[in-house]
Amino acid sequence: MAEDVKSLNFIEHIIEEDLREGFDKKALRFRFPPEPNGYLHIGHASSICLNFGLGLDYEAPVNLRFDDTNPEKEEKEFVEAIKRDVEWLGFEWENECYASDYFQQLYDWAVALIKQNKAYVDSQDSAAIAQQKGTPTKAGTDSPYRNRSVEENLDLFERMKNGEFKAGEHVLRAKIDMAHQNMLMRDPIMYRILHKAHHRTGNDWCIYPMYDWTHGESDYIEQVSHSFCTLEFAMHRELYDWFLDQVYTEGKVRPKQREFARRNLSHTVVSKRKLLRLVEEGVVESWDDPRMPTISGLRRRGYTPESIRNFADTVGIAKRENLVDVSLLEFCAREHLNKIAPRVMAVLDPLKIVITNYPEGQEEWLDAENNPEEEELTYRKVPFSRELYIEREDFKEEANRKFFRLKPGKEVRLKNAYIIQADKVIKDEAGNILEVHCTYDPLSRSGSGTPESMRKVKGTLHWVSVAHAETATIRLYDRLFSVAEPEENKEKDFMEFINPDSLQTATAYLEPSLKEAQPGDRFQFQRLGYFCVDKSSSENELIFNKTVGLRDSWAKIENKG
RNA sequence: UGGCCUAUGGUGUAAUUGGUAACACAGCUGAUUUUGGUUCAGUCGUUCAAGGUUCGAGUCCUUGUAGGCCAACCA
Numbered sequence: 001m002a003e004d005v006k007s008l009n010f011i012e013h014i015i016e017e018d019l020r021e022g023f024d025k026k027a028l029r030f031r032f033p034p035e036p037n038g039y040l041h042i043g044h045a046s047s048i049c050l051n052f053g054l055g056l057d058y059e060a061p062v063n064l065r066f067d068d069t070n071p072e073k074e075e076k077e078f079v080e081a082i083k084r085d086v087e088w089l090g091f092e093w094e095n096e097c098y099a100s101d102y103f104q105q106l107y108d109w110a111v112a113l114i115k116q117n118k119a120y121v122d123s124q125d126s127a128a129i130a131q132q133k134g135t136p137t138k139a140g141t142d143s144p145y146r147n148r149s150v151e152e153n154l155d156l157f158e159r160m161k162n163g164e165f166k167a168g169e170h171v172l173r174a175k176i177d178m179a180h181q182n183m184l185m186r187d188p189i190m191y192r193i194l195h196k197a198h199h200r201t202g203n204d205w206c207i208y209p210m211y212d213w214t215h216g217e218s219d220y221i222e223q224v225s226h227s228f229c230t231l232e233f234a235m236h237r238e239l240y241d242w243f244l245d246q247v248y249t250e251g252k253v254r255p256k257q258r259e260f261a262r263r264n265l266s267h268t269v270v271s272k273r274k275l276l277r278l279v280e281e282g283v284v285e286s287w288d289d290p291r292m293p294t295i296s297g298l299r300r301r302g303y304t305p306e307s308i309r310n311f312a313d314t315v316g317i318a319k320r321e322n323l324v325d326v327s328l329l330e331f332c333a334r335e336h337l338n339k340i341a342p343r344v345m346a347v348l349d350p351l352k353i354v355i356t357n358y359p360e361g362q363e364e365w366l367d368a369e370n371n372p373e374e375e376e377l378t379y380r381k382v383p384f385s386r387e388l389y390i391e392r393e394d395f396k397e398e399a400n401r402k403f404f405r406l407k408p409g410k411e412v413r414l415k416n417a418y419i420i421q422a423d424k425v426i427k428d429e430a431g432n433i434l435e436v437h438c439t440y441d442p443l444s445r446s447g448s449g450t451p452e453s454m455r456k457v458k459g460t461l462h463w464v465s466v467a468h469a470e471t472a473t474i475r476l477y478d479r480l481f482s483v484a485e486p487e488e489n490k491e492k493d494f495m496e497f498i499n500p501d502s503l504q505t506a507t508a509y510l511e512p513s514l515k516e517a518q519p520g521d522r523f524q525f526q527r528l529g530y531f532c533v534d535k536s537s538s539e540n541e542l543i544f545n546k547t548v549g550l551r552d553s554w555a556k557i558e559n560k561g
Numbered sequence: 562u563g564g565c566c567u568a569u570g571g572u573g574u575a576a577u578u579g580g581u582a583a584c585a586c587a588g589c590u591g592a593u594u595u596u597g598g599u600u601c602a603g604u605c606g607u608u609c610a611a612g613g614u615u616c617g618a619g620u621c622c623u624u625g626u627a628g629g630c631c632a633a634c635c636a
Contacts, residue, residue, distance in 0.1 A: 006577095007574085007575045007576070007577085007583095007584085008575090009574080009575090013578090033636095034636095035635085035636050037635090037636080067636065069635090069636080070635065070636075072635090073635075073636090125634090126633080126634055129634080130632070130633085133632050134632070135562095135563090135632060136562085136563055136564065136631065136632065137562050137563045137564090138562090138563090138632095140632085167634080168634065171634055181563070181564050181565095182564070182565080182631080183564090183631065183632050184631075184632090186632085189633095189634055191634085192634035193634080194634080208634090210634075210635085210636090211635070211636050212636095214636095215636085229636095231566070231567090231629080231630070232629095232630060232631085232636095233636090234565060234566060234630070234631090235564085235565060235566090235630075235631050236631095237565095238565095259566085261566095261567085261629090263573090266572090314573075314574085314584095314585060314586080315573055315574075315585095316573065316574045316575085317574085318567090318573085318574065319566070319567060320566090320567050320568065320628095320629090321567070321568090321628065321629060322572085322573065322574090323572075323573085324572070324573055324586095325571090325572050325573080325586075325587075327572085327586070327587065328572080328573070328585080328586050328587085331585090331586060331587090332586095334598090334599095338598075338599060339599095343596075343598095369595090372594095372596090372598095372599075373599070402597095404597080405597090413595055414595090415595060415596070416595075417595095419595095446595060447595090453595090457595080458597095459595095459597085460594095460595050460596065460597095461596090462596075524596085524598085526596050526598080527596045527597080527598070528596090529598095550596075550597090550598050550599095551597090551598065551599090552597075552598090553597050553598090554597040555597090556597095557597075
């Protein structure tokens with residue numbers, strides 16, 4: 001049996017090679033390490049899918065670890081949001097970990113480093129330290145405090161911990177090499193003094209460890225075998241390894257850091273700082289505004305976890321610069337929504353039509369298919385009557401042969417109902433079309449099996465009975481930025497590229513079955529797109545968010561003229 | 562001026578590790594269709610450059626070019 005050779009990404013290749021070289025498969029362990037200082041976005045989703053996906057593939061545990069070493073920016077609110085997002089994506093973590101849980105261990109190790117004369121307390125300000133750092137091409141110079149005695153260092157460090165100094169008075173630095181080619185190795189800071197309450201440790205500490213000192217050691221404590229991060233940390237790897245060397249004991253798993261390129265999505269930005277600006281400057285309503293590339297925004301927009309996971313898988317992972325087109329994300333949304341979203345009829349831009357030969361006051365409840373993709377077809381009832389709304393753009397007084405919708409003297413089918421023909425256009429004095437009078441073929445009812453109903457008619461329109469229509473507010477979203485790479489132009493602020501029409505609101509008329517729709521429910525408004533009931537929707541006001549439109553080949557034909 | 566990383570269709574990734582460059586999206590044709598949706602069929606187009614090793618190079622070597630990253634008491 002020819003086994004399908006599954007193509008692997010470079011990270012899987014690394015793991016496979018480690019396994020081949022004798023690494024115990026049972027010792028495989030991964031982690032997803034967000035800093036709880038903002039909301040997760042689509043870029044994080046890639047990382048989540050990567051790490052948790054590896055966990056699933058290799059049956060290895062994956063920890064969710066909050067990298068909470070900076071009490072100035074981190075908050076519990078973000079911890080909760082992050083947990084909710086990871087869960088929503090459908091992943092389960094083995095342990096919920098916090099770097100702050102390791103503060104004591106980290107401190108003990110730091111003391112040990114001081115005793116080995118591998119760390120020292122520097123009492124200069126940050127400007128002086130930066131000054132001595134040198135440049136990529138010029139070696140740095142030693143701090144005047146570099147050769148303090150072990151005793152003095154121990155004493156100072158303990159007093160730092162005890163809160164005897166103000167922020168900025170001292171730092172603890174690793175003693176490595178001020179002339180090192182890698183600037184990160186030029187005596188990196190391990191601890192700084194911060195008199196700030198931490199969201200978990202409260203006021204227990206007033207010294208906080210830096211990222212480099214914390215991250216690798218946390219991986220080690222958790223016995224993470226493979227620690228994946230983005231490319232900008234590549235230079236940190238040397239330091240990661242150096243710190244690990246200081247604490248590593250033979251026989252334990254030695255974590256391995258490897259770097260991948262972050263995923264960039266076209267027509268949006270995904271840096272926390274920039275997303276924050278969008279929120280703070282009111283460009284969007286909140287972090288979970290459906291235009292935001294945050295996971296919570298995508299959720300509110302109507303994306304499914306499956307579609308996001310599938311997107312991440314399809315995009316893959318590598319080490320080169322990239323810009324993934326949003327159209328791929330949209331494809332993934334449609335692909336899944338097409339399978340699961342019930343079809344309904346809604347008219348966003350109504351044009352009234354009157355079926356003149358349909359008896360006044362009469363109504364019929366017709367069968368409408370819920371989803372043609374389902375294995376077993378189910379139906380609901382939709383009301384038909386003399387006066388209907390159709391989409392304004394579905395009628396043209398004068399149209400060419402390619403326009404197979406409603407036009408004078410030509411037949412179209414009303415979805416799930418009858419075949420009609422336009423007879424007369426009623427206009428106001430300004431020439432605006434007020435309504436269109438039509439006649440229907442009583443024998444052409446859909447599903448009736450009559451020869452009339454089987455007639456081949458080119459166009460099929462969606463419609464809603466005026467008398468039975470529910471109204472709803474519809475939010476139509478477009479790309480937040482009008483250019484593919486808003487951050488590309490270094491001279492211009494990315495905010496200049498904001499698409500002013502990223503949100504439009506409309507009042508729609510819906511078939512009555514939608515009255516019961518609940519927040520989070522997703523539908524396909526036939527011929528229009530996928531829509532999701534917003535969380536702010538209520539009994540009094542139904543609110544729908546447009547997730548994504550259907551593929552629109554008519555728009556292409558139309559644009560070609 | 563230094564170091565590290567990367568380079569495969571328009572886009573994102575693969576290529577059983579040196580053996581016929583493929584998959585998805587996008588584009589374009591056509592078929593089917595009571596959604597101009599879905600589905601199906603077809604089509605377009607790719608190894609940064611120049612040398613070298615080899616029977617054979619996207620893969621290895623050399624040089625070059627282009628892009629990204631590196632000097633926060635951020636992560």
